[in-house]
Amino acid sequence: MDSIYNGGCIDNPDICFVFMNPTGRNIASSKTWKGLKSPWIGTKNIWDLFFKLDLLDKDIYNKIKTIKGSEWTEEFAESVYNDVKKHKYFITNLGKCTQIDARELPDSVYKKYLHLLEYEFNIINPKVIILFGNQVSSIVLDKKISVSEVRKASFLKEINGTTYKFYSVYYPVGNGRFNIDKSIEDIKWIINHELNNNKICS
Secondary structure (H helix, E strand, O other): OHHHHHHHHOOOOEEEEEEEEOOOOOOOHHOOOOOOOOOOOOOOOOHHHHHOOOOOOOHHHHHHOOOOOOOOOOHHHHHHHHHHHOOEEEEEOOOOOOOOEOOHHHHHHHHHOOOHHHHHHHHHOOOOEEOOOOOHHHHHHOOOOOOOOOOEEEEEEEEEOOEEEEEEEOOOHHHHHHHHHHHHHHHHHHHHHHHHOOOOOO
């Protein structure tokens, strides 16, 4: 199983979305896949979030919802991530280890990858960083975070001389699927208060 990296706008995106770690359900983790090695390729549920945030075109979303995961082609994956790029956001994971099942990983595993995530931030220079879930938020911000207690609260952290603004929101997929509406509510608030979405990533 191959590693999954990141995808989207790499030139000062409006938002960097940080998930936990890649899922083996992503067909790009197959060693026979020659296209993008980006998050959530061949999956459905997470794209509900981006569509409801007006961060995914309807035609792309409808195709994601109507085809099977195994029917994604390398060309379609490219089209999806061109759409992500057009909407000026970037998708990545704290952990870079592609996981075949949904077992919880200890903090110690994720902490090994933190320097790589911070390196990504320095390369892409996002306006706002959204951290999904308690575990990711706590590790990245280096403090105990309970998303339910910090909704719509921002955090500043300096990384290699640059200060970034972070928000923590509920994890919207897997076991956190029942919280997706709260995730959408909070991210819409962040977009309305922090961002100008009229810019296009070149």
